[in-house]
Amino acid sequence: MGCCKEEEPKWLWVNGPIIVGAGPSGLAVSACLKENGVPSLILERSDCIASLWQQKTYDRLKLHLPKQFCQLPLFDFPENFPKYPTKHQFISYLESYAKHFSITPKFKQSVKVAEFDGVCGFWRVQTQDFQYLSKWLIVATGENAEAVIPEIPGIDKFKGRLMHTSVYKSGTEFINQRVLVIGCGNSGMEVSLDLCRHNAIPHMVVRNSVHILPREMLGISTFSIAMALLKWMPLRIVDKLLLLVANLTLGSTDKLGLRRPKTGPLELKNATGKTPVLDVGALSQIKTGKIQIMPGVKEITKIGAKFLDGKEGEFDSIILATGYKSNVPSWFKGSDFFTEQGMPKTPFPNGWKGENGLYTVGFTRRGILGTANDAKNIARDISEQWREFKGFCKNFCTTKNLSDNQGICF
Secondary structure, three states: OOOOOOOOOOEEEEOOOEEEOOOHHHHHHHHHHHHOOOOOEEEOOOOOOOHHHHHOOOOOOEOOOOHHHOOOOOOOOOOOOOOOOEHHHHHHHHHHHHHHOOOOOEOOOOOOEEEEEOOOOEEEEEOOOOEEEEOOEEEOOOOOOEEOOOOOOOOOOOOOEEEEOOOOOOHHHHOOOEEEEEOOOHHHHHHHHHHHHOOOEEEEEOOOOOOEEEOEEOOEEHHHHHHHHHOOOOHHHHHHHHHHHHHHHHOOOHHHOOOOOOOOHHHHHHHHOOOOEEEOOHHHHHHHOOOEEEOOEEEEOOOEEEEOOOOEEEOOEEEEOOOEEOOHHHOEOOOOOEOOOOOEOOOOOOOOEOOOOEEEOOOOOOHHHHHHHHHHHHHHHHHHHHHHHHHHHHHHHHHOOOOOOOOEOO
16 A cells, blocks of 8 residues: 555654654754754654663763763753763753753654655654654664673573663662673673672673773863864874873773773774773772673573683672664664664764665764764754755645644644
């Protein structure tokens, strides 16, 4: 059945772009569109904005970067917020952002399929309730939509508590327990530190090499220093300077079982998206032995794990600090714009725009700074088309005599 036939049940016409995802990326692009006079509709699978932040983050989480690098376009953080806002402060900022721009997502709309219909020239976005139609589709689900659960032999045999960090809230649940934390990124480090501070006994698995940098150098954010230096020096020179200062302030991490990659931290981040760890206290606990470093896991057993060095250990709980991934391949169909991993094939800074009115925001591997850049580009591009298209929208809604349960006309 053609997508433009009136008899098709439960379909809603959206005059402006459809935005999939009400996280920071979706909010940012919606605000930028509104600033340019373009309406939009956000579809969100959960019942709140920024569901990853609200429902899948641990209690002690703070922004790793200073607030000026984490604010969305057109709306700054409150001046009284600390340099590194807490999780709850960031969520309150996002809620204020949505209220300021009168952004009201349509919640509990999980996108099953989004596909461009070449016959009528519109995007069809199917949820469990409706089929939405629009000239533009903005994918704002981002790089971290789904938890990554690794395939480790024997993982189903473990009799203790097994969870991903998306479920972890606080170390209060693990007092006096031996806990195996699999993963040594920022989440793995912070969860291990939190466990340590609640009198648990964390063992952190470090399978690959990892860059660890101090969060601040001489009282200044490491990220701020890096951004300033990049204006004047090549990236590889900046990497060498960062590592020099890191070795002076933190010492050799190799001696602790934390081997550094041969590629510098910024170059590695740009090439693979792998973020360096910004230390907030875990390293000192590793040095004292309160957080023990373990090699890669060979197999999970009923009572613990076997490691690649031949040793075995018993653990009460296992926490998977194995990160997140894009979920785009599960619902976005009919286009080769994305890789099998759900990332735009076109690299930054040009991955924000596809064909037939397709856009993406939040896939730059450059955090909220990248999101802000995408949002501004998308709003500018769509606003130029919108001036020509809004007349058609008004005429379409009028001639089709759409009622509230048939179409959405802004």
